[in-house]
Structures are given as C-alpha cells and as structure tokens.
Amino acid sequence: MVKTRIQQVALVLVGLVLAGVMIGLGLWQMQVFQSQGQSGAVARMNEPAVPLTSVATAGQQITDGYGRTVSFSGTYVPQEQLLVPVDGEPGTFRVLTPLRTADGTLVPVVRGVSVGTTPPPAPLGTVEQHGVLLSSDTQPEGPVPAGQIGSVYLPVLVQRWTDPMIAGYVTLPGDLATAQGLSPAVPALPSGRGSVQNFGYALQWWVFAACALGFAIYLAGHIGRASDRRRLADLGLITQDEIGPDPDRMS
Template identity: 30%
Template sequence: MKFRLVPALLILVVMAVTIRLGFWQRDRAHQKEALEAQIERYEAAPPQTVSAAPLALAGIQFHRVRATGTFMPDLAVYLDNRPYNDQPGFYVVMPLKLQDGGYVLVNRGWLPRNIAERDRIAPYDTPAGPVTVEGIARADASRAFELGAGGSAPHQKIRQNLGVASYATETGLPLQPFVIQQTGFLPAAKDGLVRDWPAPTTGVERNYGYMLQWWGMAAAALGFGLYAARRAATKARTQVQENPPKQAQAQDSQAQGKQAPKDA
C-alpha cells in the first residue's frame, strides 16, 4: 500500500492537533476535579472573617465566610432572569457596610417576579441594624446570558448581570473583589428570600465529552487516510491490469514477431 506524501502529512497534522486537544481537555477535566475536591474541603472548614482588609479573589473564592455589618438597601440591585423551580424571579444583591468600614456585596437570595408588572418588586425584609452574614465567597452574583451590555447598564435597579469592579466604580465603594452568596445570618429571622442555592458545578463532564470528540476526530482522520490509501492502491492495480506497461507490451510484440516465421 503506497502513501502519497502531501495527503499523508495533512492527515498526520490533523491527528496530531486533535489528539493534543483531547489531552488538553483531559487535563482541564482533571483540574476541575481537583477544584471540586477543594470546594468540598472548604465546605467543612470554619468560615473566614471578612473585614476591610483587601482579600484576593483567588485566595477566598468558594470558601465559607462570615461578615458583620449593616445592609445598604438604597443601593440594592435586582438581577433578572433567575428562575427557581421554573418560576421567574430576581436575585437581591446589596452592599454590606462592614463594622470596620469596609464593604462587600451580598447576594441575599431569590425573590419571585411579578408576572404582570416586571418592575414591581415583591416585599422582603432587610434588617436595619448590624447583622452577621454567613455564606460562600463567589466571583460574582451569578451570570446570565445577555445580548450586549444594555441589560447591565449602571444606575439601574433591575439588571441582567452585575460585575463587582464595575459596581465599585459606579458607587464609589471600596468593595471586596467577591460576592458573598448568603446562606444565613444572625440574628436569624425570616426575610422573605429563598436561599436554596444550586451546588457549584465546574462542568467537568463537558470536558470529558470534548476529549472524546477530539480523539474520535483523530481516529476518523486515521480511518479516512487508510481508506483513501487502500482505494488509491486498488485503483492503481486495476489500471495496471487493464493497461499493461509499454515495456511489457513491447516484449509481447517481440515475442510474437519471433514466433511468426515458425507459424508460416
């Protein structure tokens, strides 16, 4: 079976790239599995105290945290398109002024949306005095798909998404670079908000799926290359059988010429 150089090189390049991408997806899956194990350890660890001292997002994300301060309801933002049990609603996000003067955003929980009047916010309670909030440090208050940035424009009560850095610039508050996903607070009281948070997922299954897809493409490229080479070889043999080489034809002609006198 003969291989043509250029097609063979192209197939080898495709195989090398797809195999490498498959290994890259596998490595990403392993990293996410390590992160999931880390998150489980954080859940069992005691909460870290949040104060005015700046904390790096990389060092605090997914950790249990505790912060004491006073909510600032005048600066509340309602994140739209956050369904819960197939019911549309908002996430209620507002700053917490810490006792030592710092600030941190708190995702307080879910609130159902008025179907008839989107801008009408259902009543909920906000403690007037100091409270101690407990929760999980997250990079943001969740992200929802949006077209452009119109749904997250500054100075709107109802938005699609809220970035910590942009909100700090908008309000002038020296916010910590994370959001506390509230799980409870002291003194305990009912405030009308739902805090049944979905478990954090890293999408490791998606990476394994992509890994198999890339390796499947490499196998398909190999199979196609072998099929094309075999088909080309079969075609070449058929042409040789149907059209013998000129040298063989000449030899046959000479042989027939030598035999002619004897036949005469």
C-alpha cells in the same frame, strides 16, 4: 473494477464506523472530565467556611477564594440594594444588598431570589453571614429600570457604591435566604478541573478516530491506484513490474 469499488466503499465504511466509535469514547471521557470538575467545585463549596478576610480584602485581587464558602459579619446597607433580573424568568430577581463590615469594606451579597420588585427587607443590625464567594458576572446587555442592574458586574458596582469593595460577591445558602423570606439563589460555581488523565484519554480517542478514518481513505485510494495499474498492464501500457500489489490480495 466493480470488486475494487466494493472494497474501497467497505474500507471507508469500516473507517467511518471505527472513527464514530472512537469519537463517542472521546466524548464520554470528556463528559467524565467535566463531571469531575463540577463535582470538585461542589466539594470545594461544601468545605468548612473560612473567614472572608483570609481570602478577600478591599482593593486586592482574589487569588484563591472563588468557589469557597466564606464567613463574615457586618451591617446591611438597604438603601443601596439592587435587583438583578433572573434570565428566562420575567418578574424574578436576585436581591443584591451590600453589607458593610467593621472596617468599612462593602461585600456585595446576593441574599436570595424574589418574585416581584418588593423583596423582604434585609436584617437590621450586625449579622453573621456565610455563603459562597464568586467572581464578577459578565457585563450586562441593554438598559434596565432604576433600582436594577443587569448582572452582578463588579466594575459597575464599584462606580455605584463609593465605599471600598472586595473583588467578588457572596451568594447566601438556602437556609439563610429562607430565613430572610427569600428563595435560594443558585450560585454560578467556577469551573473546576477534572482528572487530566480523562482529558488526555478524550484527546487520544479523537486522534485514533482521525487516524482510523485517514488510514481507511488512504488504503481505499491505494487499492484503486493498484487496480488502475493492473488495467494499464493488461493493455500493455506499463510493465508487469510496475503493477504493484494485487488489489485482490488486499481484501
């Protein structure tokens, strides 16, 4: 009986160790998958800039533009400027200023980051700009002071700015932000996709882990049941043919 219990515990421990190793390998493959996706997003951002009008126009859904660097020109509209509080950094704001293009379309532009509520003014006149095109931030929570907005949430901007607007916003790169007297704003790049093969490997390792642990538990139970049948046979309650495999031979 004691030997059987030792065998059962040993089998379950081996199953747990194998499952733990396989889960770790699955997590590593998932990390590789996510890292490849992030690298792909950065590589997409660093590709040569394309004209904004080639991927985004007012009133049209953007299908293949988010995460790309786009170029555009126009005039900033400073009277419509808003400050977006940076999470976890009290008194620090992203400076969101709309830029009106030649056809009257507004492009929401995060020019950079400012400490305090009096950022440097936007450039005057027609300017050439470029930056990474991003989709709407998540809906903000709670009220904010006048002249601020909780996040770059496009449905709210559409209500505040009456001119036609693209379905996204642009974050300027570090050099342009610095040239305007601001600190660079870190763009929230859209999640890229890693190798499907690595994702498949992660799932495969997790399936193996479940199988290893499940088989160890099944085998431990089988040994216990065989031991019980052997004791019943020794007591004459069942025949020798009903004993089944000898648990001592399974060690």
